[in-house]
Amino acid sequence: MQNISLEELAGKAKVSKTTASLVLNGKGDRYKINKDTQQRILRVAAEYNYRPNFSARSLTKGRTMTIGLVVPNIADSFYSNIAFQLEQQLANTEYQLLMGSTRENSEREEALINTFLNRQVDALIVATTQKKQAYIERIYNSGIPVVLFDRHYPNSLLPHVIVDNYRGINKLIYHLQSKSRTNIGYIGLELQLDAIKERQLAYNDWMKATSSPDFFRTVHYENYQAECEGVVSQLLQNGVDALLFETHYLALEGIKCMTSKGFHCPDDVNVVSFGDHQAFSVFTPGITVVHQPVARIAENCLKLVFEQLKEGGLQSSGEIILEPKLVIRNT
Amino acid sequence: MQNISLEELAGKAKVSKTTASLVLNGKGDRYKINKDTQQRILRVAAEYNYRPNFSARSLTKGRTMTIGLVVPNIADSFYSNIAFQLEQQLANTEYQLLMGSTRENSEREEALINTFLNRQVDALIVATTQKKQAYIERIYNSGIPVVLFDRHYPNSLLPHVIVDNYRGINKLIYHLQSKSRTNIGYIGLELQLDAIKERQLAYNDWMKATSSPDFFRTVHYENYQAECEGVVSQLLQNGVDALLFETHYLALEGIKCMTSKGFHCPDDVNVVSFGDHQAFSVFTPGITVVHQPVARIAENCLKLVFEQLKEGGLQSSGEIILEPKLVIRNT
DNA sequence: CTGAAAGCGCTTACAG
DNA sequence: CTGAAAGCGCTTACAG
Structure with a gap:
């Protein structure tokens, strides 16, 4: 459980940090590292329960694999279901969710987004108070992927997924x-x-x-x-x-x-x-x-996020309007 | 909105990175940096919207100011209310919450905790499936603050806050x-x-x-x-x-x-x-x-987390048992 | 096939 | 009062 560093690990496996890093990142074969050497590195890593330092990796790669989710209230069943869906759909990726509630307060919304930005989140998914258009547009235009859901700005190119x-x-x-x-x-x-x-x-x-x-x-x-x-x-x-x-x-x-x-x-x-x-x-x-089709809203938010994260940027129009479904019960 | 680095900022303010860093972290007075110099640095920072890189800071400080929250299901109103409370109570601190749902699956629980640990969270708050005692104890014993809530291991010293x-x-x-x-x-x-x-x-x-x-x-x-x-x-x-x-x-x-x-x-x-x-x-x-007293559960979880984060470590017994309140309505 | 070295962007002793 | 430098732990050209 102790944190052993790449350097120590490399020392124990009698290789350089480079080689160790390559192997640990699954690039061993590509770089034609000896099978034996690879085995040795992997064994040492397992033995010492090596955990690459995420901060260090984020620093070098310039990505945090983190998405910031901003909602009015995470205790509201609609938003907590959205959060659950996002999380489940993200489960087989490296991404994690950071989240916060604005309580419909725009100052808090800005502070929250600001905090997330300070943490270098890779993207923002927000159900906005709709009082921060300029601020959010500035962020989006600076190249940070943003997806609005549930609420959007009608006269804006900000990507969004809403319901009719x-x-x-x-x-x-x-x-x-x-x-x-x-x-x-x-x-x-x-x-x-x-x-x-x-x-x-x-x-x-x-x-x-x-x-x-x-x-x-x-x-x-x-x-x-x-x-x-x-x-x-x-x-x-x-x-x-x-x-x-x-x-x-x-x-x-x-x-x-x-x-x-x-x-x-x-x-x-x-x-x-x-x-x-x-x-x-x-x-x-x-x-x-x-x-409201919660699963599909979440799915489409992620679709728009990943499009923006890719090389070419947004491919679609950035506007997704879902059809709300009438569920007839007894009333 | 662009990311200017400390080095660039220092350059523009005509000071060293050291001085800039000191001032930006509010240590200007302590180190008796000239008022003028401080003003200049602050002005440049504001002008270029300087955002210290969180990964870099985490790397040097060895803390991520992040707490991992693990629950069975964030869409369940009990847990989403806990999440909301934690978040609100954390709002005036530097801490943020990373969260995930286990869906009562212990493998997923371990994977989730593992992911959070890989991200170097400073502490873990978990409503466990109660099938990972050894794993969680190993983490706790390795020095990572852990607080269990809602569910705990009876024969364990793991700090927890539960209800009677x-x-x-x-x-x-x-x-x-x-x-x-x-x-x-x-x-x-x-x-x-x-x-x-x-x-x-x-x-x-x-x-x-x-x-x-x-x-x-x-x-x-x-x-x-x-x-x-x-x-x-x-x-x-x-x-x-x-x-x-x-x-x-x-x-x-x-x-x-x-x-x-x-x-x-x-x-x-x-x-x-x-x-x-x-x-x-x-x-x-x-x-x-x-x-179940949601606000007080959240409050006590944080109390136990911060106790562990402090120098001396846990001061209390680590066991907090709250009284559930009967709310009489019409049935 | 593998290693030395630079660099990511901070903080913080250590000097002066 | 302020700066040069080391160090946090990675990744990745660049060499050989």
């Missing part, structure tokens, strides 16, 4: 309509994010097109639990027959409020959510949702 | 008894973990002490969803009036099964869970649980 938010909400609305619901309440977030705006736009477009009553409401991210309760109660009084939640955690909060007030789902008020959650299939009734 | 699992289950049982339930079904995991054994022991001790019917059942981790369904149905047929789930995800699965069979909670069958979940307060009725 507008269509996602549409699917939910159509579904509700197929259940003959017309007074659909919408509970969203007061956040300057395009992902959010798109969702809200879809609802508002539908509202206008159908001259439906305006049951569009938003709450603040920092205080969503309390505000959600207020907004939901009010909507219920207004006589909505369906509630569409913009995110899974809003839905969770809203359902809590609804049932505490004695409203029954789906009879009184039907409930659907943008974004799935482990519990939604457990509820009675099971909550119908639009599901 | 036996008492946790007891609290749940007492609660159920206070609700006049006597036919309590137990759904647990077929895993060789002491945390699990303790929970199961608590139930079995109670069962024997009270001569209660044997409603103790276990399922395999890899296939818990399907098996849980079978076990729960059977228990329901056996006429249990309460179901005690060993983990939050078992509870989630069990509730799904129960309600699909038309059983009503808490009237027909009361349900409680070891381990909380975001949805448990949303369910109707709210699920009573024993809550």
